[in-house]
Amino acid sequence: xxxxxxxxxxxxxxxxxxxxxxxxxxxxxxxxxxxxxxxxxxxxxxxxxxxxxxxxxxxxxxxxxxxxxxxxxxxxxxxxxxxxxxxxxxxxxxxxxxxxxxxxxxxxxxxxxxxxxxxxxxxxxxxxxxxxxxxxxxxxxxxxxxxxxxxxxxxxxxxxxxxxxxxxxxxxxxxxxxxxxxxxxxxxxxxxxxxxxxxxxxxxxxxxxxxxxxxxxxxxxxxxxxxxxxxxxxxxxxxxxxxxxxxxxxxxxxxxxxxxxxxxxxxxxxxxxxxxxxxxxxxxxxxxxxxxxxxxxxxxxxxxxxxxxxxxxxxxxxxxxxxxxx
Numbered sequence: 001x002x003x004x005x006x007x008x009x010x011x012x013x014x015x016x017x018x019x020x021x022x023x024x025x026x027x028x029x030x031x032x033x034x035x036x037x038x039x040x041x042x043x044x045x046x047x048x049x050x051x052x053x054x055x056x057x058x059x060x061x062x063x064x065x066x067x068x069x070x071x072x073x074x075x076x077x078x079x080x081x082x083x084x085x086x087x088x089x090x091x092x093x094x095x096x097x098x099x100x101x102x103x104x105x106x107x108x109x110x111x112x113x114x115x116x117x118x119x120x121x122x123x124x125x126x127x128x129x130x131x132x133x134x135x136x137x138x139x140x141x142x143x144x145x146x147x148x149x150x151x152x153x154x155x156x157x158x159x160x161x162x163x164x165x166x167x168x169x170x171x172x173x174x175x176x177x178x179x180x181x182x183x184x185x186x187x188x189x190x191x192x193x194x195x196x197x198x199x200x201x202x203x204x205x206x207x208x209x210x211x212x213x214x215x216x217x218x219x220x221x222x223x224x225x226x227x228x229x230x231x232x233x234x235x236x237x238x239x240x241x242x243x244x245x246x247x248x249x250x251x252x253x254x255x256x257x258x259x260x261x262x263x264x265x266x267x268x269x270x271x272x273x274x275x276x277x278x279x280x281x282x283x284x285x286x287x288x289x290x291x292x293x294x295x296x297x298x299x300x301x302x303x304x305x306x307x308x309x310x311x312x313x314x315x316x317x318x319x320x321x322x323x324x325x326x
Contacts, residue, residue: 075149078133081109081126082147090140093124110138113152114160114175121173121193123160125152139175141195148191148201152177161274165308170196172308174279176272188272190279192308204306204313222285222302222320224264226251235264235300237320249322254298260290264300272306279306281315284323297325 065073093110113125124138135151137158152158159176166172175191192202223243224235231252237244255261270283283302286294305317 074133078136078149081133081136082138085138085145085147087140087143087145090122090124090138090145097125097127113137113158116160116162116173118162120171121160121162123158123175125158137175137177139173139193141173141193144195146193146195146200148175148193150177150189150191150203159272159274161279163274163277163279165192165279166194166310168196174272174274174308176274188270190272190306190313192279192313194308194311197311202308202311202313218302218304218315218318219266219283221318222264222266222300224285224300226261228261231255233264233322235320235322237318244320247322251298254287255289256291259292262288262290264288265294266300266302267294273303279308280304281306299323299325 089108090110092108093112094108095112097111097113109126109128110124111127112122114123115121121139121141124140126133126136126138128134133151137148137150137152139146139148139160158178159174161174161176162171163174164171165174172195173193175193177189177191190204192204194200194202221237221239222235223238224233226233231250231254232248233251234246234248236246251261264285265288266283266285270281273280273282281304284296285300285302286296287298288294299322301321301323303319304315307314307316
């Protein structure tokens with residue numbers, strides 16, 4: 001595949017806005033799962049195994065439950081696991097992701113999904129068909145256990161990154177998960193774990209159930225207009241009445257004779273990036289016409305930086321360019 005990029009550098013450092021939705025320093029989800037589990041000595045006093053949450057006969061008949069009832073049941077089962085979890089349970093986790101059948105023969109429901117180079121943090125994922133909590137995650141930072149009450153799809157596509165994101169002299173940890181995919185582009189979710197906080201989890205991303213995407217706060221800043229007479233697409237970034245310089249690209253020959261351009265659409269599909277210690281994102285806009293839905297061969301690519309400070313994730317340095325993938 002060859003990629004042609006138009007030399008466009010639209011760098012907007014003034015667009016720094018806090019995400020108001022979902023960026024509290026609390027674990028996400030509806031269940032009352034504790035964000036941090038206390039010390040190792042306290043956990044050693046617990047004698048209940050995490051491998052056998054109690055279930056009734058009615059709970060086993062999940063095919064008869066409504067979607068809402070199923071979600072409540074799953075959260076209850078996950079909470080039981082978290083409440084009884086010990087460091088010893090994590091020490092017994094599988095070192096690699098499962099290969100489907102036979103994974104739980106030794107009784108462990110956890111596997112190591114990611115680990116930092118210095119081994120100060122390890123991300124564990126649950127693989128447990130019996131209790132329907134596949135994909136839930138546990139982040140262990142040294143001897144602190146931090147549950148992430150969110151499901152990674154099948155436990156795959158997980159990333160764990162380490163860095164001093166808020167410049168306080170102490171490292172934080174960023175977790176990214178894959179929440180699904182479509183049109184060949186993956187939707188990812190971002191968590192920042194700050195071990196210096198009592199409630200350490202701050203989240204940004206897409207709610208796979210309600211389809212409420214925080215990036216929709218950014219997408220309206222992308223503007224694009226198509227001129228049928230010149231067959232040119234003009235695009236720019238705009239925020240609070242301030243606009244970047246407009247750039248244009250020819251789309252001559254892209255559309256059929258009777259095809260009508262409608263819009264350049266940015267949806268819920270995006271990727272979290274981590275380069276040189278900097279968190280960021282990348283999202284593609286696809287062309288919508290009266291004959292095609294989401295043509296990403298001719299697209300606008302939006303990137304930006306994510307910053308973490310005091311339990312909030314903000315963004316800045318938005319950059320927009322046109323890209324043609326052949």
